[in-house]
Amino acid sequence: DDMVSDAPKIETILPEFLDFCKGCVLVAHNAGFDYSFICKKGAEQGRDIHYTVVDTVGVARVLFPHLAKYTLDNVAKTMKISLVNHHRAVEDAEATAEIFEKMIRMLENRALQI
Numbered sequence: 336d337d338m339v340s341d342a343p344k345i346e347t348i349l350p351e352f353l354d355f356c357k358g359c360v361l362v363a364h365n366a367g368f369d370y371s372f373i374c375k376k377g378a379e380q381g382r383d384i385h386y387t388v389v390d391t392v393g394v395a396r397v398l399f400p401h402l403a404k405y406t407l408d409n410v411a412k413t414m415k416i417s418l419v420n421h422h423r424a425v426e427d428a429e430a431t432a433e434i435f436e437k438m439i440r441m442l443e444n445r446a447l448q449i
Contacts, residue, residue: 345376353377356386364407364431366390391431394438410434 342348352373363369366388377384395402395410402413407427411418416433420426 346380349373349376349380350382353382353384360387360389362389362391362431362435364391364410364427364434366392389435391434391438394435394442398438398441407431407434414438 361370367390370386370388374384391410392405395405395413399405399410399413402409407430408418411430411434414434414437416430416437418426418430
């Protein structure tokens with residue numbers, strides 16, 4: 336694919352990413368997909384990967400049980416959060432961060448904790 340043809344290889348980027356994330360909680364939308372990829376590629380490099388992961392899909396299911404779909408764009412729309420250039424890494428990550436921050440406030444207002 337042209338968008339990633341000149342991108343660095345996973346063997347180079349993954350160690351840098353893991354160092355960047357060291358000691359952090361990972362937050363993602365449909366986190367199982369991304370986290371399983373990270374773990375698989377890490378195992379191929381001899382790394383044992385263990386992070387605490389928060390999946391905004393699961394939180395969305397609690398906050399919005401009426402939704403028919405829990406896709407990133409649908410959750411963003413429900414929460415009135417702009418998501419332009421969907422399926423672009425930076426834009427999706429920024430929208431997920433905004434969704435998560437808003438979810439935390441909503442849960443605090445409900446006196447729930449994640």
